[in-house]
Amino acid sequence: MKSNQIRDTFIQFFVDRxxxxxxxVPIVNKEDPSLLFVNAGMNPFKDIILGNQPATAPRVATxxxxxRVSGKHNDLEEVGVDTYHHTLFEMLGNWSFxxxxxxEAIQWAWALLTAVYNLPKDRLYATTFAGDPQAGLQPxxxxxxxWRNYLPxxxxxxxxxxxxxWEMGEQGPCGPCSxxxxxxxxxxxxxxxxxxxxxxxxxxxxxxxxxxxxxxxxRQASGALVELPQKHVDTGMGFERLTRVLxxxxxxxxxxxxMPLIExxxxxxxxxxxxxxxxxxxxxVVVDHVRAVAFAIADGQAPSNVKAGYVIRRIxxxxxxxxYSYLDLHEPFVYQLVAVLVAQLGNVYPTxxxxxxxIEQVIAAEEAAFLKTLATGLKxxxxxxxxxxxxxxxxxxxxxxxxxxxxxxxxxxxxxAKEKGLTIDEAGFQAALKQQQLRSQKATALVLGDWQLLxxxxxxxxxxYDRCSMTTSILQWRTVSNKQGPYYQLVLKETPFxxxxxxxxADVGWLVTAEASIPVLNVQKEHGIILHTVQQLPADCTRAxxxxxxxxxxRLAECNHTATHLLHAALQxxxxxxxxxxxxxxxxTGLRFDFTHPTKPTAAELQQVEALVxxxxxxxxxxxEQRSVSLEAAKAMGAKALFGEKYGATVRVVxxxxxxxxxxxGGTHVPATGHIGFFKIMGExxxxxxxxxxxxxxxxxxxxxxxxxxxxxTQLSTLLKQPNDLVEAxxxxxxxxxxxxxxxxxxxxxxxxxxTDGLLAKIQQVHDLHLLVEAVCVPHxxxxxxxxxxxxxxxxxxxxxxxxxxxxxxQLTLVLSDGLLRRCTKTAPEWMQHFLPLVxxxxxxxxxxxTAGGTHPAGIEEALSLAKKLFVAxxxxxx
Ligand code: SER
Numbered sequence: 001m002k003s004n005q006i007r008d009t010f011i012q013f014f015v016d017r018x019x020x021x022x023x024x025v026p027i028v029n030k031e032d033p034s035l036l037f038v039n040a041g042m043n044p045f046k047d048i049i050l051g052n053q054p055a056t057a058p059r060v061a062t063x064x065x066x067x068r069v070s071g072k073h074n075d076l077e078e079v080g081v082d083t084y085h086h087t088l089f090e091m092l093g094n095w096s097f098x099x100x101x102x103x104e105a106i107q108w109a110w111a112l113l114t115a116v117y118n119l120p121k122d123r124l125y126a127t128t129f130a131g132d133p134q135a136g137l138q139p140x141x142x143x144x145x146x147w148r149n150y151l152p153x154x155x156x157x158x159x160x161x162x163x164x165x166w167e168m169g170e171q172g173p174c175g176p177c178s179x180x181x182x183x184x185x186x187x188x189x190x191x192x193x194x195x196x197x198x199x200x201x202x203x204x205x206x207x208x209x210x211x212x213x214x215x216x217x218x219r220q221a222s223g224a225l226v227e228l229p230q231k232h233v234d235t236g237m238g239f240e241r242l243t244r245v246l247x248x249x250x251x252x253x254x255x256x257x258x259m260p261l262i263e264x265x266x267x268x269x270x271x272x273x274x275x276x277x278x279x280x281x282x283x284x285v286v287v288d289h290v291r292a293v294a295f296a297i298a299d300g301q302a303p304s305n306v307k308a309g310y311v312i313r314r315i316x317x318x319x320x321x322x323x324y325s326y327l328d329l330h331e332p333f334v335y336q337l338v339a340v341l342v343a344q345l346g347n348v349y350p351t352x353x354x355x356x357x358x359i360e361q362v363i364a365a366e367e368a369a370f371l372k373t374l375a376t377g378l379k380x381x382x383x384x385x386x387x388x389x390x391x392x393x394x395x396x397x398x399x400x401x402x403x404x405x406x407x408x409x410x411x412x413x414x415x416x417a418k419e420k421g422l423t424i425d426e427a428g429f430q431a432a433l434k435q436q437q438l439r440s441q442k443a444t445a446l447v448l449g450d451w452q453l454l455x456x457x458x459x460x461x462x463x464x465y466d467r468c469s470m471t472t473s474i475l476q477w478r479t480v481s482n483k484q485g486p487y488y489q490l491v492l493k494e495t496p497f498x499x500x501x502x503x504x505x506a507d508v509g510w511l512v513t514a515e516a517s518i519p520v521l522n523v524q525k526e527h528g529i530i531l532h533t534v535q536q537l538p539a540d541c542t543r544a545x546x547x548x549x550x551x552x553x554x555r556l557a558e559c560n561h562t563a564t565h566l567l568h569a570a571l572q573x574x575x576x577x578x579x580x581x582x583x584x585x586x587x588x589t590g591l592r593f594d595f596t597h598p599t600k601p602t603a604a605e606l607q608q609v610e611a612l613v614x615x616x617x618x619x620x621x622x623x624x625e626q627r628s629v630s631l632e633a634a635k636a637m638g639a640k641a642l643f644g645e646k647y648g649a650t651v652r653v654v655x656x657x658x659x660x661x662x663x664x665x666g667g668t669h670v671p672a673t674g675h676i677g678f679f680k681i682m683g684e685x686x687x688x689x690x691x692x693x694x695x696x697x698x699x700x701x702x703x704x705x706x707x708x709x710x711x712x713x714t715q716l717s718t719l720l721k722q723p724n725d726l727v728e729a730x731x732x733x734x735x736x737x738x739x740x741x742x743x744x745x746x747x748x749x750x751x752x753x754x755x756t757d758g759l760l761a762k763i764q765q766v767h768d769l770h771l772l773v774e775a776v777c778v779p780h781x782x783x784x785x786x787x788x789x790x791x792x793x794x795x796x797x798x799x800x801x802x803x804x805x806x807x808x809x810x811q812l813t814l815v816l817s818d819g820l821l822r823r824c825t826k827t828a829p830e831w832m833q834h835f836l837p838l839v840x841x842x843x844x845x846x847x848x849x850x851t852a853g854g855t856h857p858a859g860i861e862e863a864l865s866l867a868k869k870l871f872v873a874x875x876x877x878x879x
Contacts, residue, residue, distance in 0.1 A: 003243045003257050006117075007063055007348070010092045010237070013112050014061035019094055022056070024064045024349075026299035027088070028308055035169060036308040037067040037296075041093035042168065042213075042234040047527045048097050049173040049215050051229040055097035056649060063239065064091050065295055065349070069311055076315075080285030080322070083251035084207055087315060088292035090239035098230035102178075105212050105233045106146040109180060113210070114150075117246055123183045125199050126151055129165055129176035130158035135225070137165070140176045143214070147178070154196055163200050166213040166234075171448070173228070175216040179208045182245055209245065210237040221450050253284050257344070261287035264340045269327040282326035289319035290337045293363060298355040300582075300642075302688065303366045316363065317370050317407055324374060332367035335360045358596065361689040370407060377406030381413065381420075392421065396428015403429070404436065449479035454542055455493075462530060464496040464507065465625070465668060469548035474541050480533075487521075489531040496549050497532060499525035503584035504561050504667040509549035513538045520547075554668065556588035559676045559698040562623070562656065562669045563613065564591050566679070567694065568640070569661035570612040571595060574605055581642055582691050586667065590682070590697045597692050606681055606694075613679045616660065620674030624655040639664050678702040748779045756787050763794065764868075769820075769875040770795035773868050775803045775860050781811045785851070788815040792848075797823060799871050803839075803860045810839045810854035812863070821848050824878060834870055838863035 001009070011021050025044045029035045035043065041064040047053040068075045069087050078085035096105070106126075113119045126147040131139030139158060147156045158164075167174035183195035184205040198206040215232040217225040240252040247255050253262065262273055265283050274280055293303070296312045303313035316334065323329035338360045346353035380402060381394075394417055402408040410429060417424055453476045463470065477490045490511075497520060500506040506523035511534065522533040538545060564584055571579045575597055583594040601609075628650045635641065639653050640663045647664060654665045656673055670676060680702040687693045697705055716726060723729035755776050764771045772791050778784060781804070788800040798817035803810065814828045821827075828850035832843050836852050838859035843852025 001117075001246050003239075003247075003255060004348070006243055006246055007090070007092070007239065009116060010112070011061055011063065013108075013116060014059070014094045017059070017108060019059040019061040020057035022060050022062050024062055026351075027065050027067050027295050028299040028301040036311060037069070038064065039066050039068050040064075040168065040234075041066065041091040041236050042095070042173070042215075045095060045097070045234070046168065046173060049228065049232050049234070050218055053528060058097050058099035060095040060097070062093050062095075063348075064093065065089070066091050067292055067296070069292070069315060079288050080281050083204060083253055083284070084238075084241055084244070086240060086252070086288050086291075088288070088295055092237040092239050092242070094233070094235050096233035098232060101231055101233060102143050102212075102214055103146055105214075105235060106143065106150075106178070109210060109212060109235065110150045113180065117242075119182065119245065121150075123195075124151065125155045125157060125181040125183065125195060127157050127159045127164055127179045127181065127199060129178070130160050132161045132165070135161065137161070137176070137225075140164075140178065140214070143176070143178045143212075154194075157196060157199055159200060166211065167219055171219055171221055173215050173217070173232075173234075174219050174225070175214045177211055177213040179212070180210040181206060181208050184245065184250065205250065207241060208238070209241050210235065221448050253287065258284075258287050260340050260344060261290065261337055264337055265327070265333075268333050268336060269323070269329055271327055278326045282322040285322045286319045286327070286334065287337065289315050290334050290363075291341060293319070293334070294338055294341055294352060294359050295349070297359045297362050298349070298351045302362050313366070316366055320367050320370050321374070324371070330371065332364045332371065334367055335363035338363065358690065365689045373406045374408070377402050377408045380406065381417070392423060394422055394424045396425035396430070397432050399424045399426075399429045400432035400436075403433070447481040449481075451476045451478045461494045462496075462498070463494050464498050464549065464554075465627075467496045468551045468554065469546060470494060470496055471544050471546050473544050474538070477537065477541060487533055487535050488537055489533055490537075491529055491531060492545075492547055495523075495530055495532070495547055497523040497530065497547065498549075498554070498668055499523040499530045501525055502665055502667045503564070504557060504586040505588075507549040507554055507557075509547070511538065512546040512548055513540075513543065515539050520549075553588040555670075555675075556699060556701075557586055558668050558670045560588070560591040561586045561667045562673060563617075563676050563679050563696065563698045564593055565654065565656060565661045565663055565665070565669075566613045566616050566673065566676075567591075567593055567609065567696065568595070568663070569656075570609045570616075571597075571694075573612060574608045575601060581640070590695060590701060592693060592695050594687060594691055594693045596690055598690050600686065601684060601692065606684055610679065610681050616656065617673045617676045617679060619657075620672045621656045621660075622672045623669045624658065625669070626653045629653050634664055638662055675699075678706075680705055748783075752778055752783045752786065755783075756790055759787065759791070763791070765795075766872050767876065768795075768797050769871065770798045771801075771868060771871060773799070773801045773864050773871075775864060778804050781813070781851070784811055784813040788813045788849075791815075792817055796820075797875070801864065801867050803864060805857040805860065808855055808857060810841060810857050810860060812836070812839065812841065812843065812852045812854065814845075814850045814852075816848045818848065824874060826874070831867075831870075835863040835867045838866065 015021055025038060027038045029037055029043070038044070041062055042049065045060070048055045065088055067088050075085040076087060079087055094108070113124065114121050128144045128147065129140040131137055144156050144158065164177050164179065165174065166177040181199045183190060183198070184207070185195070195206050213234040215234050216228055218228055219225055240255065240257055243255045243257055244252045249255055252258065262283055265286055266273060271279050273283055293312055293316045296308070301308050301312055303309055303316055319334050323333055338356060342353050342356045352359070394413070399410065399413050402413050403410055414424055455473065455475050472492045472494045475491045475493055477488055479486050480489055497509060498504065498507045500523065509520050511518045511520060511532070516536070516538070518534050518536050518538065520532050520534055524531050524533070564586055568581055578596065580596045581593070582596060585592040629652070631647050631649060631651050634651050634653050637653065637658070641647065651664045652666055653662065654669055655662045677699045679698050680696060682695045682697060682705065684692060684694050713726070717723070720726065720729045755778055759772060759774060759776070762772060762774050776784070776787070778787070784802045784804055788802055791800045792798060792815045796817065796819035798820060800815045802813050805811065812832065814832055816828055827847040829843065829845050832850045832852050836843060836854070838856070839854030840856035840859065841852045841854025843850055845851055
C-alpha cells in the first residue's frame with residue numbers, strides 16, 4: 001500500500017463508523033501559551049475534552065501533523081540516530097467526545113489493523129495501565145478484559161504510569177492508555193526471545209504503533225487530578241511507523257514517505273545512503289528535519305531568535321551541520337529538498353504547495369547565514385587552538401561562546417577539536433549552559449494558579465462589535481506570576497474588550513465598581529476564552545461590575561484596521577495578485593503590513609497604492625459584516641484567508657465593497673471608510689527575502705504627519721530664500737558642496753606637499769643617525785603618516801617623529817627605518833612611552849610605526865626635544 005492509500009483508508013474506516021473527518025490545524029500553536037507546537041492530535045480538542053467548549057461532532061477522525069521537539073514530549077535526540085522517531089510526524093486519530101468508550105475504541109482498532117490492514121495477529125501486543133496506588137489510580141482491568149477477546153493473555157501486558165498514563169503536559173487532560181505494539185523481528189529472533197520481554201524496551205523492531213487514551217481527568221496546576229465532566233477517547237497512531245509496517249520495511253526511512261527525499265540527498269551529496277553509519281544518520285536527520293522546518297514555515301513560523309522561531313532555527317541548523325560535517329555539503333542544500341516534499345505531500349497539505357517558494361527562500365537564506373557563522377566560528381576555533389596551548393583543552397566558557405554566539409552545536413566543536421588533537425572542558429561548557437538556562441528560565445517562568453470559579457456559566461461572550469461598555473459579572477479568576485510579580489486574569493460573563501488577535505492589539509479600559517476603577521492592562525484569548533489582565537481584584541468579585549473600554553483608543557485602532565484591509569486590496573490591484581499578507585499589526589497609533597513581493601515597489605507604485613486607498617476612503621464605503629458564515633461559504637465568496645491561521649467552522653466576513661475588499665476577520669472596523677479621514681504611508685522596507693513591510697498612519701496621526709512635513713518644507717524654503725523650485729535648489733547646493741570638497745582636497749594635497757618639501761632642510765644628523773623631529777601644520781592625521789613614511793628610508797638610520805595639533809587634539813606619529821630597528825631593539829611604541837606623557841596621550845602600533853593621540857598641545861615642544869635627546873643618547877651609547 002502506498003502511504004497516501006494508508007492515510008485515506010484510516011479516515012474512510014472511521015467515517016464509515018459515523019466519524020466526521022476534520023481537517024488538521026497548523027502545527028504552530030498560536031492559542032496555547034503552554035505549548036509552542038501541536039504535539040498530539042488531541043491538541044485542537046483540548047477544550048472540548050475539558051468541557052470548556054461544545055464538541056463539533058461526537059465522533060471525529062483526523063490526520064494531524066505533530067512536532068515533538070520541546071516541552072514534555074520531545075524526541076529530538078533520538079531522531080536520525082534510530083529509525084522510528086521523528087520531529088514532525090503525522091498522527092492518525094479517532095475521537096469520541098462523551099460518546100463511545102473503551103470497548104468500541106479497542107474493537108475498531110483491532111478490526112482496522114487485522115481485517116483492513118491485515119497485520120498478523122500473532123505479532124500484536126496490547127499494553128494496559130497497571131494502576132498507581134500512590135496516586136489512588138486503579139489498574140485498567142476493563143481495557144485488559146476487552147483485549148483478551150482478541151489476544152491471548154500473554155499478549156496483554158500491564159505497564160506503569162510512566163508508559164500507560166498519557167498526559168498532554170504538566171497541566172491539562174490525561175487518562176490511562178492502552179498501546180498497541182508490533183513485533184517485526186525474524187522468526188528465529190522471535191523463537192529465541194519472546195516479544196513480551198521487549199515491549200517498551202526501546203527495541204527497534206518491537207515498536208508501539210497506536211495509543212488509545214481514555215481521557216478521564218484534568219491535571220491541575222497543583223498536581224491534583226480532577227475527574228472530567230465526561231469521558232472521551234483520544235487515539236493516536238504513528239503514520240510513518242504504520243507505513244513502514246505495511247510496506248514491510250525495517251526502518252521508517254525506507255518507506256515512500258522518506259525515500260524520495262533520501263534519493264535527492266544522495267544526488268546532492270554524491271554519497272550512497274549506507275556508506276557509513278554516520279552518513280546514514282546524517283541523511284536521516286536531514287530528511288526528517290526538512291519536513292519539520294517546511295511545515296512550520298508554511299504555517300507562518302520562520303526561523304528566528306525567540307520561542308517557536310528559535311526551535312525551528314535549531315532544527316534547521318542541526319540539519320545544515322549534519323550535512324556540513326558528514327555529507328560534505330558546504331553550500332545551502334536543505335532548500336533543494338522542498339520540491340520533493342511538495343511533490344509528495346502537496347496534495348494532502350495544500351499550504352505546502354502554495355507556500356513552496358517562500359519555504360525555499362526562507363530556508364536558503366537561513367542556511368546561507370548559518371554557513372557564514374559556521375565559517376566565522378571555525379576561524380574562532382582556529383584562534384582558540386593557539387590559546388589552548390600547551391594544555392590542549394578548550395575552555396568550557398569559550399566552547400559555550402561558539403555555541404551561543406556562532407550557533408555552533410557542542411558536538412560540532414567537539415568534532416573539530418578532535419581533528420586538531422584538542423579536547424573540550426565539557427563540564428565547563430555544561431556549567432555555562434546551565435547558567436544561561438537558569439537565566440532564561442527566570443526571565444520567562446510563568447506560574448498559573450488554578451481557576452477560582454465564582455459562577456457556572458458559558459465562556460465570556462464578546463459584545464464589543466456593538467458596545468463599548470456594559471454591566472456584567474466575573475465568572476472566574478486566577479493568579480498569574482512571572483518575574484514582574486503576580487497579576488490576575490478574569491473571565492467576564494460578557495465583555496466589550498477586544499482580545500489581541502488578527503494583528504489588532506487588545507482594547508484597554510477599566511472595570512468599574514462602586515469602590516474603584518481598575519485599569520484593564522491587557523486582554524488575551526486563550527482557547528476561545530477572553531482573559532482580562534488586571535493588577536488588582538475588585539473588593540467583592542461576586543458583585544456586578546461595569547466593563548468599559550477606552551473608546552477613543554478603540555476608534556483609532558478601527559481606523560487603522562480598516563485601512564489595513566484597504567491597503568491589502570490596493571496592493572493586490574497595483575502590484576498583482578501574488579501579494580499575500582504575511583503579518584500585520586494594528587494599533588491606535590498606526591499600522592504595519594507585511595506582504596510577499598519579490599522586488600522593492602517603486603515610489604510611483606506606492607503613490608498609486610496610497611491614492612487608491614484614499615479614494616476608497618473618500619467614497620465612504622459602508623462596512624458589510626457577516627458574523628456567522630460557514631468557512632466553505634466564506635471561501636466561496638472569495639474571502640481572503642491567511643495561511644497558518646486556524647479558523648473555526650463558522651467565521652466572520654468583513655467587506656468594504658465586496659468586489660474590492662473581502663476578508664475573514666475577527667477584528668473591529670469603522671462603520672464606513674470615511675471615518676478614516678486620510679491614509680498616509682510612512683515607509684516601506686524589506687524584512688526578509690521576498691517580504692516587504694509598509695508602515696502607515698491614518699486619521700489625526702496622518703494629518704499630524706503631513707503638517708510636520710509641510711512645516712519642515714516651509715522652514716527649508718525659508719532657509720534657501722524661497723526658491724521657486726526647492727528640489728532644484730537643494731540639488732544645486734549639493735553639487736556646489738561636492739565641487740568645493742574636491743577643490744579643498746586639491747588644496748590640502750598641495751599644502752601637504754609643501755610641508756613635506758620644507759621638512760627636508762630640517763633633518764639633523766648626529767653621527768650616522770638622521771633625525772626629523774618636528775611639529776608641523778597639516779590638515780589631518782593621515783597627512784602625518786604619509787609624510788613620516790615619505791622620509792622613512794631617507795637614511796639607513798632614520799627617525800621621523802612628527803607632531804601636529806588641531807585645537808586641543810594632539811597627534812604624534814613615529815616611524816623608524818629598518819636599519820635603525822635592526823640596530824636598536826626598542827620598538828616605536830616603546831619609544832613613544834618615554835615622551836608621550838608630556839602631551840597627555842595614549843597610543844600603540846607596530847615595531848617600526850606608532851601613532852598616539854593626546855590632549856595637551858602645550859607639551860609638544862618639550863616632548864619633541866626630550867625625544868631628540870633620548871634618540872641621540874641611545875644611539876651614541878650603542879655605537
Ligand atoms: N494523545 C495520545 C498521543 O499523543 C493519543 O492520541 O499519543
